[in-house]
Amino acid sequence: MAFIVLLAAAAAAIALVLHHLLSAQKKRSSRSAGSTSYSLPPGDLGVPVIGQTFSLLHALRSNTDDQWFRARIKRYGPVSKMSVLGSPTVLLAGTEANHFIFTNQGLILTQTRALRSLLRRSILTLTGDDLKQVRSALQGYLRPEMVRGYVGKMDAEVRRQLKLNWVGRSTVNVLPMARSLTLGVICSVVFGEEAAAIVDALATDFQQLGDAILSFPVNIPFTRFGKGMRSSAKIREAITKFARKKEEEYSLLLSQDEGCTTATATATTSAATDFVTYMLLLRSRGAHSLSLADIVDNVMGIVIGAHGTTSTLITFMVRHLANEPDVLAKITQEQDEIAGRNGRDGALTWEDVSSMKYTWRAALETLRTVPPVFGSFRTATKDIEYQGYLIPKGWKVFASQSITHMDPRFFAEPTKFDPSRFEKRSSIPPYSFLPFGGGPRMCPGTEFSRVETMVAMHYLVTRFRWKLRFEDEAYNKDPKPTPVFGCPVELELRKTPAI
């Protein structure tokens, strides 16, 4: 009896919530943005709360998201409404839409609840003045002149990784090895000399944290989110210890360097400076007011932003080159010339990386065909009119990169892998190619990832040859493109290396 009463009460509560949601939806269906009245875009919001979430997640997991988006665009046009992850969302398509989503001031970057819990106050979750301070500091740390100074560290770390995980093996699973490589590279820069110890202790935790970003945010042990939260706590603890040590060293430096004239002045321009010291230095100059805990969260944000994305690029580049012998031959020629100049033991220089023009075009073509970040979400902070439709305050806006990347109007024969498309960057229409996003939240790590990828590809191409174990290995989006078996390859040392 009690059970029936409970069931009836639950049914009544659900009916009430549905009624509330539907009437709120109705109220919003026509509202004003400014002085004019606009109606909501066409489309359907599906079942309240759930909407199209499962259908889209299924499309991502089966790598059919591009078809999924195109089907909606065909049915409803380039501006349509749907509901995902519990939020009414406007799906936008086209270059104008990309421009709108990346530059409109009424839209702010949206992160999942899981990410906000995992990374707390990192650049990925901040807004307003805090964001401005962190972005400007990070852009300084990743500016091209600084990245130029990181080439030596990247070179040493890539060689160390190849010796550890590639040399002497007849098969290699590329994805986990690329993840290990990119984690090693970013940590060698942000932690300096102490990177190896941190990477060894935390590699699995960084992976678990990254895996939890799109998970359901209920903190139960053994779920993705539960594991991610435990890893996040462990990483935060280790980085806090590192940061406290750097704070002590920095106070000592300040006390010996009255007026901050000599040693501290060079630290903002030195590639040897770890990220924590760099942030402490900026704070002492009044450039930001972040606490040590905030700095730690931002170290975590950079590592997460850097390694999953670049490892996806390297993995898919290796995969493409296995299927594209002509492209591989041209890259080999370019890289052999550089290797010939340096000799077997000479490290790569900034000038070497700058001369890898064709290899970088092949990387851009990889980013076009398999963008590591599948799309961008924003939230409307006020009612906004777009192309005659209303986007109500609080709604999400979403654009997928593949919509323009695979549109034959912008890229002829879009399924063909053709690095020559990027010979003349000016021929690519603005806002059609956006693997690094755009506008004020554009990826600050673009240059870093370019140099890192070029260094990694140099050593792979000049030293090894590989064959895919599964020619057409499927991949899903989780949310990053992930080959289902990790992209295993049969590996051999090159028979006729340039050096």
Ligand code: HEM
């Ligand atoms: C191939 C490599 C990479 C790709 C494809 C990529 C892509 C992106 C994209 C698309 C965004 C913007 C998302 C949006 O606006 O919705 C972004 C943001 C970001 N990326 Fe990257 N990224 C890469 C490498 C890196 C690296 C190497 C770093 C750091 C060294 C980095 C750090 C960040 C950070 C901190 C943000 C957040 C910026 C903000 O919220 O203002 N990324 N990335």
